[in-house]
Amino acid sequence: VQLVESGGGLVQPGGSLRLSCATSGFTFSSYAMSWVRQAPGKGLEWVSSINSGGGITSYADSVKGRFTFSRDNAKNTVYLQMNSLKPEDTAVYYCAAVRTFKVAVAAEYEYDYWGQGTQVTVSS
Numbered sequence: 001v002q003l004v005e006s007g008g009g010l011v012q013p014g015g016s017l018r019l020s021c022a023t024s025g026f027t028f029s030s031y032a033m034s035w036v037r038q039a040p041g042k043g044l045e046w047v048s049s050i051n052s053g054g055g056i057t058s059y060a061d062s063v064k065g066r067f068t069f070s071r072d073n074a075k076n077t078v079y080l081q082m083n084s085l086k087p088e089d090t091a092v093y094y095c096a097a098v099r100t101f102k103v104a105v106a107a108e109y110e111y112d113y114w115g116q117g118t119q120v121t122v123s124s
Contacts, residue, residue, distance in 0.1 A: 001025035001113050003095050008118030011085055015122070019080040021095030021115055028076040029053075032101040034111065035069065035080050037091035037120075044106040047093070050078065051101045058103045063089075085122045092117040 035047040096111035
């Protein structure tokens with residue numbers, strides 16, 4: 001099983017980034033997916049979740065209206081479009097897979113599969 005995040009980097013406040021998480025080794029279309037982040041010196045924070053079919057999404061209040069979570073089941077990939085980025089969005093972003101759609105769950109042990117993370121830095 002592999003979950004490989006990409007698309008992170010350095011961006012100025014107000015800018016945008018699009019994260020991707022390419023997966024393999026499991027039946028992607030049967031799993032809900034989540035994004036979880038960890039800011040420097042802080043604990044894990046749930047960001048967003050999407051159900052297996054892609055028709056249901058949920059967002060943390062801190063990113064609602066700025067981030068959009070989507071998936072392409074033909075490509076076994078999920079995406080996180082991040083707009084209007086703020087310095088407080090600086091974190092390592094992880095994608096995670098789980099059989100049952102979960103909201104506001106950040107702990108790694110709650111997920112079946114977990115990626116290696118991609119760094120997002122928002123700074124001028």
